[in-house]
Amino acid sequence: MRLLSGIVAFWPVALLLLVVSASPLPDCNGEPRKFELTLTWEKHAPDGFEREMALINGGFPGPLMEINEGDDVEVLVHNKMPYNTTIHFHGIEMEGTPWSDGVPGLTQRQIKPGNSFVYKWKATQYGSYWYHAHQRGQIDDGLYGPLVIHPRKTDPKPFSLITEDPKILKAIIKAEEDAKPLVLSDLRHVTSEENWKIEIAAGIETPCYDSILINGKGRVQCWSKEKIASLLTPDQKTFLKLGNETALTAKACLSGNIIGNVLAAGLPTNLSAVPPEIFDVCTPTNAPQEVIEVTKSKCSQDKWVAFNVIATFGLITGSFSIDGHPMFVYAVDGSYIEPQLVHAITVTNGDRFSVMVKVDTAGDYPIRIASTATAQMITGVATLSIRDTKEAGANATSTGVEPYINDVGLNTTSDVVFFNQGATRSFPPDVISPVADRTFKLSMKVAGASYNWALNSTIYPMQLDNEAPLLFEPDPSRHNNVTISTCYGEWVDLVFVAVSFPMPPHPIHKHGNKMWLLGHGDGEFPYASVAEAAKAMPGSFNLVNPPKRDGLSTPPATTGPAWMAVRYHVTNPGAWFLHCHIQSHLLGGMSMAIQDGVDRWPVVPKEYLDYH
Numbered sequence: 218m219r220l221l222s223g224i225v226a227f228w229p230v231a232l233l234l235l236v237v238s239a240s241p242l243p244d245c246n247g248e249p250r251k252f253e254l255t256l257t258w259e260k261h262a263p264d265g266f267e268r269e270m271a272l273i274n275g276g277f278p279g280p281l282m283e284i285n286e287g288d289d290v291e292v293l294v295h296n297k298m299p300y301n302t303t304i305h306f307h308g309i310e311m312e313g314t315p316w317s318d319g320v321p322g323l324t325q326r327q328i329k330p331g332n333s334f335v336y337k338w339k340a341t342q343y344g345s346y347w348y349h350a351h352q353r354g355q356i357d358d359g360l361y362g363p364l365v366i367h368p369r370k371t372d373p374k375p376f377s378l379i380t381e382d383p384k385i386l387k388a389i390i391k392a393e394e395d396a397k398p399l400v401l402s403d404l405r406h407v408t409s410e411e412n413w414k415i416e417i418a419a420g421i422e423t424p425c426y427d428s429i430l431i432n433g434k435g436r437v438q439c440w441s442k443e444k445i446a447s448l449l450t451p452d453q454k455t456f457l458k459l460g461n462e463t464a465l466t467a468k469a470c471l472s473g474n475i476i477g478n479v480l481a482a483g484l485p486t487n488l489s490a491v492p493p494e495i496f497d498v499c500t501p502t503n504a505p506q507e508v509i510e511v512t513k514s515k516c517s518q519d520k521w522v523a524f525n526v527i528a529t530f531g532l533i534t535g536s537f538s539i540d541g542h543p544m545f546v547y548a549v550d551g552s553y554i555e556p557q558l559v560h561a562i563t564v565t566n567g568d569r570f571s572v573m574v575k576v577d578t579a580g581d582y583p584i585r586i587a588s589t590a591t592a593q594m595i596t597g598v599a600t601l602s603i604r605d606t607k608e609a610g611a612n613a614t615s616t617g618v619e620p621y622i623n624d625v626g627l628n629t630t631s632d633v634v635f636f637n638q639g640a641t642r643s644f645p646p647d648v649i650s651p652v653a654d655r656t657f658k659l660s661m662k663v664a665g666a667s668y669n670w671a672l673n674s675t676i677y678p679m680q681l682d683n684e685a686p687l688l689f690e691p692d693p694s695r696h697n698n699v700t701i702s703t704c705y706g707e708w709v710d711l712v713f714v715a716v717s718f719p720m721p722p723h724p725i726h727k728h729g730n731k732m733w734l735l736g737h738g739d740g741e742f743p744y745a746s747v748a749e750a751a752k753a754m755p756g757s758f759n760l761v762n763p764p765k766r767d768g769l770s771t772p773p774a775t776t777g778p779a780w781m782a783v784r785y786h787v788t789n790p791g792a793w794f795l796h797c798h799i800q801s802h803l804l805g806g807m808s809m810a811i812q813d814g815v816d817r818w819p820v821v822p823k824e825y826l827d828y829h
Contacts, residue, residue: 279362344551
């Protein structure tokens with residue numbers, strides 16, 4: 218029985234606020250908090266297989282950036298790779314500094330090999346974020362790292378909704394200050410450019426990876442035919458039947474035949490251009506896995522540890538859990554929420570979940586991430602190692618606790634509780650407009666080839682380095698399928714409609730500010746506005762206290778169309794990117810530009826205008 222009660226005192230009815238006594242980092246005394254990142258292209262073997270990839274300051278993932286809310290920030294990037302690049306600070310709204318958002322062709326010119334670039338911005342937010350390349354598919358090459366902004370001492374915190382016990386609160390506050398990053402990532406054994414060339418030559422997507430890493434560590438796992446067969450999901454069985462096949466490949470993937478002749482049916486393909494190791498060959502490795510050590514002292518009756526779970530995936534969506542340890546999710550995408558006590562969380566590209574965990578019994582507990590994507594079964598494991606100074610001999614003992622999730626991310630018992638996005642409530646509560654000033658319906662579709670995706674019927678063109686970024690030369694009169702223009706202060710609804718199917722979920726990320734999830738559903742969206750749709754199907758919408766995210770996944774369109782509606786407030790003028798965060802979909806054109814606040818366009822500093 219998976220009991221969630223008894224972890225802390227009963228939740229209080231009153232909504233109490235709690236503040237922190239001091240910031241974890243010393244004050245900068247008015248000076249910017251500075252970071253220096255040197256990007257190199259080297260051979261590295263994070264899962265035991267050596268490949269060429271991006272390293273940051275000689276390591277992978279990149280170093281943790283720690284910042285205090287209110288800091289001015291300067292990040293000096295030296296590009297010593299043989300490729301152009303940029304750095305985007307994922308989830309950072311760049312309020313007043315859109316030229317530091319890091320999107321080539323939209324907010325800056327690329328950083329060429331041998332050149333350097335300084336990103337300057339102010340930490341107007343708190344919470345868990347990450348930084349990554351925004352040049353082609355370089356996330357798949359390992360160019361990313363974690364970032365945390367510690368809140369001001371005056372920021373209201375939601376921990377009194379967990380307990381009012383002063384001793385427990387003190388332990389929880391300390392845990393948040395020392396929150397440990399858990400960077401979740403998927404890894405291929407080919408570079409992003411090599412994989413893109415394979416997709417173009419074959420005319421299909423290649424949705425299979427080689428390993429899942431936690432904090433840059435992991436190994437290739439090859440499962441028996443019997444294990445793979447025992448874990449087949451209904452969707453996988455359906456695709457196998459449609460492809461006249463009976464089993465996944467040795468890599469636990471749908472085959473190239475199914476991708477080409479079922480998912481890409483009717484489109485030109487050349488499956489002979491796909492090397493066998495992409496879909497079919499699995500070679501196990503035995504590389505080290507991450508171990509997070511937590512020590513309980515004799516004086517510590519209530520020991521808590523906080524993790525910032527950061528999903529840097531190039532493709533997958535997965536289930537995350539820690540065996541034997543329920544988690545209070547207290548922040549999502551960097552913003553506090555009313556805590557949810559859960560056993561597992563569904564995470565996808567770009568997501569951040571801050572979780573609080575009570576640690577009791579000494580032992581080693583698996584930290585699990587299991588892909589829930591239909592295309593492939595794949596898992597990653599780390600270890601939470603709890604040491605207790607008063608329990609001699611218990612430190613190295615395996616606990617044998619039953620997992621909450623299995624190797625395809627499904628609950629192992631009926632009482633396992635997953636994070637409920639629909640029940641997410643901001644803390645403190647948000648106030649949003651009950652109506653929108655403007656509505657844009659965006660038609661998502663496959664566009665000409667299975668690796669080409671359109672966010673609104675048209676593939677977004679790749680921006681060349683010799684082109685002036687849109688931020689530098691805005692065009693308020695520009696109206697087309699890949700550009701949206703808004704005015705300052707407007708409330709804008711975006712309705713994403715999957716018009717071709719079968720279509721997987723798309724994790725849609727908006728730069729510049731967060732979005733509220735108003736509703737989603739199956740079928741057509743024949744309405745001119747959310748207000749009209751809400752009258753026709755009121756049960757499908759939450760217009761009062763909807764979840765707030767900077768990335769939201771559209772529902773899968775399995776047998777017919779599907780839709781998702783979001784709302785945002787135009788308060789941060791500039792040129793912002795809206796795109797699917799799956800790397801192959803972004804490479805394939807699934808993005809748009811938004812000119813927010815064209816009537817209050819920012820003046821770009823000369824140092825950015827003149828950068829080449």
